[in-house]
Amino acid sequence: MADYEVPEVKEYAVVPLPKDGVMDHLKPFVAKPEFQEALNYVGKKEHPDPKEMPTYVLVDGWKEKAIDKMGDLLGRYRSLQVFMDSCVKCGACTDKCHYFLGTGDAKNMPVARQDLLRSVYRRYFTFAGKYFPKLVGAKDLTEEVVDDWYSYFHQCSECRRCAVFCPYGIDTAEVTMAAREIMAHIGKGMKYSNEIIGKVFTIGNNLGLPEKALANVLEGLEEDVEYDIEVDVKFPLDQKGADILLVTPSADFFAEPHIDGLIGYAKVFHATNTSWTLSSVASEAANFGLFIGSYENMQRISMRIREAALQLGVKRIVYGECGHAWRVGYSFLNTLAGPFDFLDQNYPIPQHICEFTLDKLEKGELNIDKSRNDDMTLTFHDSCNVARGSGMGPEPGGQFRIPRAVIKAVCNNYVDMEKDTIHDATFCCGGGGGLLTDDLMDLRVKGILPRATALINAKEEHGVTHMAAICAICKSQFTKVLPYYGFTMDQIVSVHQLVSNAIILEGQVDPED
Amino acid sequence: MSTLIAVLLTLATLVMIVGLARKARQYRATPAPLKIPVTPAPKTTGGVVLRLAKEVVLFASLFRSNKWTWMFGWIFHVSLALAFVRHLRYVVDPDGLLGFMMPMLNLWVVQTAGQYAVFGMAFGLAGLLARRFLVARVRYISAPSDYLMLILLLAITLSGFVMSFISYVDITGVKVFMLGILNFDLQALPESTALVVHLVLVAILGFVLPISKLLHIPGVFYAPTRNQVDNPREKRHIVDWAKPLDETRGNYPELQPKEATEETKA
Numbered sequence: 001m002a003d004y005e006v007p008e009v010k011e012y013a014v015v016p017l018p019k020d021g022v023m024d025h026l027k028p029f030v031a032k033p034e035f036q037e038a039l040n041y042v043g044k045k046e047h048p049d050p051k052e053m054p055t056y057v058l059v060d061g062w063k064e065k066a067i068d069k070m071g072d073l074l075g076r077y078r079s080l081q082v083f084m085d086s087c088v089k090c091g092a093c094t095d096k097c098h099y100f101l102g103t104g105d106a107k108n109m110p111v112a113r114q115d116l117l118r119s120v121y122r123r124y125f126t127f128a129g130k131y132f133p134k135l136v137g138a139k140d141l142t143e144e145v146v147d148d149w150y151s152y153f154h155q156c157s158e159c160r161r162c163a164v165f166c167p168y169g170i171d172t173a174e175v176t177m178a179a180r181e182i183m184a185h186i187g188k189g190m191k192y193s194n195e196i197i198g199k200v201f202t203i204g205n206n207l208g209l210p211e212k213a214l215a216n217v218l219e220g221l222e223e224d225v226e227y228d229i230e231v232d233v234k235f236p237l238d239q240k241g242a243d244i245l246l247v248t249p250s251a252d253f254f255a256e257p258h259i260d261g262l263i264g265y266a267k268v269f270h271a272t273n274t275s276w277t278l279s280s281v282a283s284e285a286a287n288f289g290l291f292i293g294s295y296e297n298m299q300r301i302s303m304r305i306r307e308a309a310l311q312l313g314v315k316r317i318v319y320g321e322c323g324h325a326w327r328v329g330y331s332f333l334n335t336l337a338g339p340f341d342f343l344d345q346n347y348p349i350p351q352h353i354c355e356f357t358l359d360k361l362e363k364g365e366l367n368i369d370k371s372r373n374d375d376m377t378l379t380f381h382d383s384c385n386v387a388r389g390s391g392m393g394p395e396p397g398g399q400f401r402i403p404r405a406v407i408k409a410v411c412n413n414y415v416d417m418e419k420d421t422i423h424d425a426t427f428c429c430g431g432g433g434g435l436l437t438d439d440l441m442d443l444r445v446k447g448i449l450p451r452a453t454a455l456i457n458a459k460e461e462h463g464v465t466h467m468a469a470i471c472a473i474c475k476s477q478f479t480k481v482l483p484y485y486g487f488t489m490d491q492i493v494s495v496h497q498l499v500s501n502a503i504i505l506e507g508q509v510d511p512e513d
Numbered sequence: 514m515s516t517l518i519a520v521l522l523t524l525a526t527l528v529m530i531v532g533l534a535r536k537a538r539q540y541r542a543t544p545a546p547l548k549i550p551v552t553p554a555p556k557t558t559g560g561v562v563l564r565l566a567k568e569v570v571l572f573a574s575l576f577r578s579n580k581w582t583w584m585f586g587w588i589f590h591v592s593l594a595l596a597f598v599r600h601l602r603y604v605v606d607p608d609g610l611l612g613f614m615m616p617m618l619n620l621w622v623v624q625t626a627g628q629y630a631v632f633g634m635a636f637g638l639a640g641l642l643a644r645r646f647l648v649a650r651v652r653y654i655s656a657p658s659d660y661l662m663l664i665l666l667l668a669i670t671l672s673g674f675v676m677s678f679i680s681y682v683d684i685t686g687v688k689v690f691m692l693g694i695l696n697f698d699l700q701a702l703p704e705s706t707a708l709v710v711h712l713v714l715v716a717i718l719g720f721v722l723p724i725s726k727l728l729h730i731p732g733v734f735y736a737p738t739r740n741q742v743d744n745p746r747e748k749r750h751i752v753d754w755a756k757p758l759d760e761t762r763g764n765y766p767e768l769q770p771k772e773a774t775e776e777t778k779a
Contacts, residue, residue, distance in 0.1 A: 018653045076754055078543040079737050085536070086732025089659050090586065091644065091651035092578040111654050127724045128658070136725075137656030163551045165578035167568065167586075168729055169736035171551065201767055281767075295546060299758060300765055307768045331548045331745045337762075338749045348746050388551050391743055396553035396560075424553060 004445040006484045007102055013450050015095040018106035028154050028439045030056040031189035038198045039297055041184040062186040063141055067124050069182045079174040084121045086168045093162040098427045099155050102446035107152045110162035110172040116148050117179050150188055153179040155443055157433035159384035164424050177293025192437035193288045200301055205250035205284035214283055217253050225263060230509040233270045239277035245309050246276055247285040248320025249472035257494045258472055261321050264496025267503050268357050272365050282308035285325035291434030299336040306337040315343055317350040321494055323383035323471030326352060330390035352392050354403045361409045367504045370412050376466045377413040379458050380404055382426035383471035403470055403495055410502035415462040421454040431477030444481050452485040468493045515702040518712050519694050525719030532723020540735040544752035554743035561742055589637025592630035599627020603691045628677050634670045638663055672711035682708050
């Protein structure tokens, strides 16, 4: 493990005293101009010293462009316009952000983060800010301000925890998205997110896994499962006429414990005789267009799913375990890529794999032996985008009940973590919102603190051994960063990995231990 | 002096009403292109009304967030509402359209509650002001205007307290003056320093309201995070500026059908 300063874990989450600027050095790499242009953004390269790396700088006329973009977004997004006006600085949000709790940097308090943009909004768009800037904390837009934006709007994972507690429903995620969109229009796009989106456009998924490689991976998986349990579980790709198109984060094709989740979905489909397929066109459920606040890019990525569904002639769309993908799928897909009148209207469009599996479990269509998970005591991490940005099932709050019901149906030992760290008060894993990149490891190690504290308490009080999640980013962040807090990578599991463990397929022969 | 105050109050009222109406119209005219309710969210319009009512009446989210801020904030706002109702009798014309309200406004309980609400307002405001000084996080995010706003409200409260409990004002005269403004028939304002201070400060509040954070008053109703129905899968949500994108969204090169889709897996 690389060396990062790990904050001290206390028995209870302690609210730090705000310190100025302790994290202002931390900035993700800036996207190269060619990657910017692929997303309809702009970029500028400076290379004064051939011995040094080139730098990517603000484009000419950036200030006017930034203010114009802000005006454009204020006119197109009610959320941004209302949120810029209605904050009263009551402080309710100041102790709610995991990045503030982990870093103690004052500008990681949600209201302070918003104020980085709000102070400029006031200066250029409000009467009070134009004529009495000092009085209302309005600020001129300068390069230093953009510098602060670049640091602190990339220290927000857009998890919306602050919005739950705000008396006016102000959602910092909306402000962060707007700020990132503005920065992308003046040459300060973020390398990680923007290059990934470029890969989706050209290759089809975040990983840049081409069709042939994907086919190989799936074939390999079939062989692995066959070897393990002697059942020919299929992982179909581009099967025309299948009933269900499964879109899942591409991490499910190679990362641990994601891939065990994918095996779980396949086993559930196999056990219920469900005809399904993956698609090489829509080989990615993730949609980083959300993170950069770009309607257009988010729509372009979403359209691959519509296209795949049309090409393959499927009747239904089911999403695998991915948090922000599910937010885009549940909340935005109908808007961006709908209407889906060509799909079977008797099922939710799209449907979450947990909704699918729970239905089958409740109908008794799966042969489950819960004792196969008895070596574990489970808890469940509510992923922020699922918890606060989407739903499952018919009733509000189904996104909390359904994954837990799936876990409890396949495991004997389950306990929740502390009440103020679950459901809609859940803490972000520390790597969401496009921050799951090595250049932000320092932030990721600190931002996980509230979740790690709750997990450690659950371990000590209830003997919890494993934490399940339904988000590819959460799983990746936890396996990489929880080891800094004394956990091992295999203590993080996919929900459908648990299903996979407990399910007994027809003809299954278990290896003898 | 009477004329000056009358002009000031009239202007302030106009600025406040026009300013707030313009802001509300701006919020209404600005589209919300995506469904972004903070979930779990109600699945019906009735549910949304209830959700907003809980926020506006009980400050439900603030209660969950911070009990001290909730206590000071809620007591202040409820007391303000009581004091506001008590004040209505100064501007309601018994022979006018709203005259039917007079017996209600004159009820002992309404007047007494409104009178003693001044202590609630002072308590709440003092608590909120103390928080700004004492809690490091809140101090960090406070601009001068945040302190001034509380001080302005405190000054209005205190001048009201003086008239209500120490140096009584000829309230019949106040009513005559107020109805005079409303009927464009200017009458003399009763002699009272506290009254002049009170009215000038209230006028300032009216001027400041539409250009300050007091915009949380319309804002609380317009936050898409709270006022949207959670039904994106059931009902397609699309705004005007996004409709042209629907026409061109199929043109991206990667969406064009490839020659003969390969059956990768036989």
